[in-house]
Amino acid sequence: MSRAITYRRLLVPLATALVLTSTGAAAAIPAPGAPSPAPRPRPGVWTGTWEAAASGTVPAPPGASVRNVVHTSVGGRAARVRLSNRLGTRPLRLGSVTLALQQPGEPGSPRARAGSLRTVTFGGSGSVTVPAGRDLVSDPVALRVPADANLLVSVHTPGDSGPVAYHRSALQTNFVAPVGDRTAEESGAGYTATVGSWYYVTGVDVLGAPAAGSVVALGDSITDGTGSSPDANHRWPDLLAARLRGLPAHRRPGVLNAGIAGNRLLLDGRGPNALARLDADVLSRAGVRALIVLEGVNDIKGTPEQSDPRTLEDAYRLVVRRAHARGIRVVGGTITPYGGHAAYTPAREAVRQAVNAAIRARGIFDAVADMDAAVRDPARPDRILPAYDPGDHLHFNDAGMRALADTIDLRSLLTPSNGPQAPDTGPQALDAWHPTRDAGRQVPETGLGLRAPGPRNPA
Numbered sequence: 001m002s003r004a005i006t007y008r009r010l011l012v013p014l015a016t017a018l019v020l021t022s023t024g025a026a027a028a029i030p031a032p033g034a035p036s037p038a039p040r041p042r043p044g045v046w047t048g049t050w051e052a053a054a055s056g057t058v059p060a061p062p063g064a065s066v067r068n069v070v071h072t073s074v075g076g077r078a079a080r081v082r083l084s085n086r087l088g089t090r091p092l093r094l095g096s097v098t099l100a101l102q103q104p105g106e107p108g109s110p111r112a113r114a115g116s117l118r119t120v121t122f123g124g125s126g127s128v129t130v131p132a133g134r135d136l137v138s139d140p141v142a143l144r145v146p147a148d149a150n151l152l153v154s155v156h157t158p159g160d161s162g163p164v165a166y167h168r169s170a171l172q173t174n175f176v177a178p179v180g181d182r183t184a185e186e187s188g189a190g191y192t193a194t195v196g197s198w199y200y201v202t203g204v205d206v207l208g209a210p211a212a213g214s215v216v217a218l219g220d221s222i223t224d225g226t227g228s229s230p231d232a233n234h235r236w237p238d239l240l241a242a243r244l245r246g247l248p249a250h251r252r253p254g255v256l257n258a259g260i261a262g263n264r265l266l267l268d269g270r271g272p273n274a275l276a277r278l279d280a281d282v283l284s285r286a287g288v289r290a291l292i293v294l295e296g297v298n299d300i301k302g303t304p305e306q307s308d309p310r311t312l313e314d315a316y317r318l319v320v321r322r323a324h325a326r327g328i329r330v331v332g333g334t335i336t337p338y339g340g341h342a343a344y345t346p347a348r349e350a351v352r353q354a355v356n357a358a359i360r361a362r363g364i365f366d367a368v369a370d371m372d373a374a375v376r377d378p379a380r381p382d383r384i385l386p387a388y389d390p391g392d393h394l395h396f397n398d399a400g401m402r403a404l405a406d407t408i409d410l411r412s413l414l415t416p417s418n419g420p421q422a423p424d425t426g427p428q429a430l431d432a433w434h435p436t437r438d439a440g441r442q443v444p445e446t447g448l449g450l451r452a453p454g455p456r457n458p459a
Contacts, residue, residue, distance in 0.1 A: 046286040048214040049074050049145070050204045051256035052170065053281045055263075055271040057087045057163035058197070065156040065182040066199045067110045067175040067191050069102060071233045073241040073255040074214075075147040076206025081120050081138045083155070084202040085130040086280060090162035092130040094122075094155060094200070098183040099141050102150035107231055110175040110188025112152055117186050118143045135202065135280065145206050147252075148245065153201045154183040167198040168270070169221070169261045171230045174198060196230075203256070205286040213289035214254035215240070215413050216282045218274055218319075222336065222404070223259025223294055227395030234398045235259070237292075239405035244413075251414060256285055264302060265295040265315050275315060283326055290413040291323050294333035294371065297394075300351050301343035309354035316364050331412050332365030334372035336404075339382035340393035349382050367412035374407045375400055 049072040060066075081099060085092035097120040100112035121139045122128035130136045145151065157164070158181070175191035182190040217223050217237040225235030241255035258281040262270030271277065274295050282291055293316065299306040306312060320330045334356040338344055356372055358364065375396065377385045384393060388400030396404065 044207075045209075045212040046080070046205045046207055047074060047076065047209040047212055047254045048203060048216075048256045048286045048288070049076070049079075049147075049206045049209070049254045050151075051082075051216070051258055051281070051285065052167035052198045052202055053258045053260050053271060053277065054084050054086050054165040054202055055168045055260045056166065058166050058168075058199075060157060060161075060164040060166075060199060061178065062160040063158060063179055065154055065177040065180065065190070066195070067152050067154040067177070067182075067188065068198050068201050069107075069172050069174055070151050070153060070198070070201065070204060071172075071238070072145055072147055072149050072151060072204065072206070073238075073244075074206060074209045074211070074252060075145045075149070076209045077144055078207040079141045079143055079145045079151075080205050080207075081141070081153055081201060082135060082203030082205070083130065083138070083200050084135045084165040085132055085161075086135055086202075087165045088130075088132045088162060090132055092132075092161040092164060092200075093127070093157060093159055094130065095127050095158040096156045096181055096183045097126075097138070098152075098154045099143055099204075100152045100154070100186070101143070101146075102152050107150060108173055110152070110191040112186045112188065114186065116143065117152075117184065119184070135284075137205075140207060145204075148242075151204060153204070155200045156181040156183045157200075164199060165202070166200070167202070167260075169224050169226065170196055170198045171225045171228065171235070172196070172198070173231055203285065206254075209252075209254065210249035211252050213287045214256055214285065215244075215290045215292065216256045216258050216285060216288055217292045217294070218278075218282055219259040219292075219294040219333075220263040220298055221259070221261035222297070222395060223257060224261045225257075225259070225401070226261055227390040227392070228398050228401050232398070234401050236396075236401040236404040239402050240408055243405060243408075244410065247410070253289060253413065254287070256288075258282060259294075262298065263295065264298045265312060266299050266306060267302075267304075269298060269302065275318065278319060278322060283322065283328075288326070288328055290329045290331065291319075292331045292333060292369065292408065292413075293319060293365070294335075294369075296335045296355060297338060297352070300335070300348050300355070301338065301341075305348065305351075307347070307351055309351055309358060312355050313358045313362070313364060316359070320365060329366045329412070329415065331367045331369055331408065332359045333369045333404075333407070334359050336371050336396075337376045337382050337384055338394045339380060339384075344382070344393075367409060369407040369409070369412075371404050371407050374403045 100117040177190040
């Protein structure tokens, strides 16, 4: 690559960011004795507004366009998009990517709001090749993004790049144009098929949010929203974001959902285990200030099962230690009951109770969200309260999701953390867990004596 091209790739996103962050006005000075105004949005700071962790790979038809519908938690004056080939085994060629606001009042439509569609670039180019095992962050996109709104992230892949990273359980209707580059199509008329997964896109950040900072929810299918209403954004992290929107604007962090159905804390299941994906799905995200951990039920009830509570406790402590090194507070959720589910046994219930006792009493986390206590049936504490049970005795309906969200003490998320903050990764390719390079790899610092994976019983 020539020196001129190198400079161009560096200067295009920088110049775009400078244009987007210019305010052009002096700050007003309050009169003596007047109350201090709320802090202004920090225009040069990126905040995560939406996330979907890559959960696996799936064949994608070459020459198709996928229009992903994603829901923001906070807004900003510009955006950037995170795309993934993290689990792919071949370079991924992205022919074009666009970002738009979905037409208001049409949540089941691929139509973009008139005039909102923008081309997404990477180092100034509208197309890019993402190496296998990497994530990519786009240049800033000059689109004002509202909070609590749907965005359309459209991706066209001109050729066959092999299996592509996706998030299997989106609980959201997304759209496919089987043939041709339809990414710039405002009407969405070419998107004649639907799909229930998110393809390629794993995050959206916004610039100049009212409150700089985000909260990540790390978990399994309970965090991923299984059991809640589709196309409604009723996962418990969504409902937590709705609670936070009731606060003054300068105290509303973004909420990022890093849940993967079937995920485990210690061993790979659906997607890399929580320890292996902590960097990619939590620590590398924009402006993370707090982390909520709700993982462990699949470790207890899966095959092979974790029968020693201390193994899970040690894993939690490792997550906390790594988060604290980035100045991130960690809230631990107690493991919810699943009596009546096919995987339930009294022995596994004893492990769950022992793990929850450790979460509550041993100071593992900075704060505790007692989700178990909030949703269990007082008459049968090993079971979910019937009003919260969608019928499988493991997951939660909309009312149960609200009960989980309500267990989070908002003060535990907003308390400033001591120590260094996670650096902004910026527009660049990011190293990530890779199935060929890292298959069977244990995180070196765990020392937890993990066993080889076997068949799963996912949550």
